[in-house]
Amino acid sequence: MAQTLQTSSAPGDARITGAIPAGAASAGLLDGILDGLWHGLTSMRFAIALTLIAAALSFVGALVMQAPAGVLADANAKAAWIAQVRPKYGAFTDVFDALQVFNIFNSLWFRLVGGLLVASITACTAHRTPAVWRTATKPTVDVGEAFFEHAPQHEAMVVHRSADEALAAVRTVLGKRRFRTLVHNDGTMHLYADRNRWGPFGSLVGHLAFVVILAGAMIGGALGFQNPDFTIAEGSTLTVPSATGLSIRLDAFRDSYDPATGMPLDYASQVVLFEDGTEVARHTIRVNDPLRYDGISFFQSFFGPAVILSATADGGSPLFSGGVPLAWSADDSDRAIGTLDLPGTGKVAWVAGTSGGNDTVVRPGQLLVEIYQADGAGTLVERKTIDQGVATTVGGVTFTFQREEKFTGLAISRDPGAPLIWLGSLLLFGGFVLVLMFPHRRLWGRIAPRPDGGATLLVGSIGRKDTTAGIEFTELVNDLRAVLHAPART
């Protein structure tokens, strides 16, 4: 690879003409394969094809519903979700599922195209860097006379000044246009001038930004964590998962609405954060105002009802006291349900609030309590509806439903890859602005003294022959004529 990297090629040519070095047949074959691979990865057509495929996959991903994160990993949840979308996609449902269309951005296809694209970007960038570097730092000053006849933009003029005076005048005109000039004098003066010579590096930077962003995403995926549905009831203190020593207390959750339209105005969770029992932060988390502490962020995500209750064992020892978020909904009713552990009893409790005035089983002010064995079978021990404020024994545990409160749903995350994502974004944007808005402009000139004491000035420019470049060149030539008092060319 290092060998081919040094192979010179003209700027803009994405291909490489690396000759296979003579050697053993097997080495030649290997070189041939590597060469072919390199050729493919540095080919612009290949990159274009990949980008269009990525675009097509994105189009499918925007049109077809995508399974929520985590659903496809859980067989039951997946079956339920597939059943839910089956009416929409009909016979295509199973085909889509088999082709990973419901999870297209994590599919084999997308990963393959993305991986190849990053490989292609890396190869192209590595391939182009030497040429871009040479063009900026070691430009060819002496281009030969024929160039000035064949350049897309060229001009010749005879001036009644000495060659040195002409050079000084040309330099002044170019300096005003922020061109730098390089001169090589061998009796004839060869002139090179350019502007924005670092512009093309923007392309390299902008492309490498993808690698940085991808690295950020991979680091975030490998070392970070996402807990999108952390629920906590008002008044409760819970340990923060995946973060050692942190616990969070919800003091209050408030949701407010516009009285005229009923549109939500604000969701606010007043929380206190503790580290090893000491308060370290106090914040009201809102949708656009997360709590950030030591690399961990807490975002307002959802909310719902919670119940405050206590549970005591047969002997009177307390098992639980606090708030239980009713964050799930039952499959067969509109009741919000929640769960709590009953440590030491080998049982778990599920509680369900009323679904409203029409609920004949759980009326407002009541709570349905179900006790299950905490074994694999999950056998129901007892089910009972209990009244608020009345201590009732269900499955050997005495419950007291004290009052209703609210819970807040927070998304908690730590993403060590995020700084790379933002750095990559900055490089991406900065690079594109640099390469697109500050194109490298190059000019060559040739000043030859004439026997009569005057000089001949030739100017030529290459690059895209567009209106902007054309106008710039014409204006430059006009300025040169004005300064040199050269007669206008007929």
Place this chain on the structure above:
Amino acid sequence: MFKMSEYTFVAAALCLGLASLIYLAYAVSGLRAGMLRTAGGPGGASSTVTFASGPYTSELGRYGTIIGWLAMVTLTVSLIFRTIATGHGPFANMYEFSIAFAWGILVAYYWFERRYSQRILAVVAMPVALGLMLYAVTIPSTIEPLVPALQNNLLLTIHVAVAIVAYGSFTVGFGAALLYLVQPEQGRWGLPKPKILEEIGYRAIVVGFPFLTLTVILGAVWAEVAWGKYWSWDPKETASLLTWLIYATYLHARVVRGWRAKRAAWLLMLGFAATLFTYFGNLYFGGLHSYAGLAQ
């Protein structure tokens, strides 16, 4: 303030309608002259790179520009009034975004008109802007408080303002590509030469592409702050990525032999279709951006 913004909006819509008609008349007048010329009529062989000219063509073009400018100014005023009335940038719902999109098209178009003097592009750009204005008329313009997710004045303003510039430029690129594709290589009917249209299309993307990049990046920044994740493959995010990929392909295609000219112009058409898909998409497939849709 709200009333003033409504009045100026109506004035802008009327001016835009009138300007569209005048530009259309301009195009018809020029095309007739162009056809006469191709048929060997007066005018003869001309190497002009601007639109062909009949007896009233330049006159019509000038009036079109004057009325179009008037539309742009009144629309600007309307957006300013609406900003004052709502207390945030005029980008919070489909009504405001449609007007802002139309405004972006006008600004981008007039920037290119001043630079390249190709008024014929207005025949494409003006109706698109007018269509968005008419679409806005069908949406209730009442001011409603911002839902919590949108309560970030700084990001709301720049994320969408930057998108508007990108979308406006892409519309001009679309116009150039359309005029490019309707004529053969050598040009036809006195329309601007394919070469100049190709250049305008490229310039439009050179301006629009960094702005689209910035839109996506700012969207990621905002998503992280509001939703806790910088990228969730929300349909609108995906659609903007799709648009971005198409224009990225276009920029690369231009330097590859065989991808220049027609294929590149088709990529511009495809890119604009993706832009509209991104813009209207959230109305159909919900997702996290669905609050930007209609409140009903």
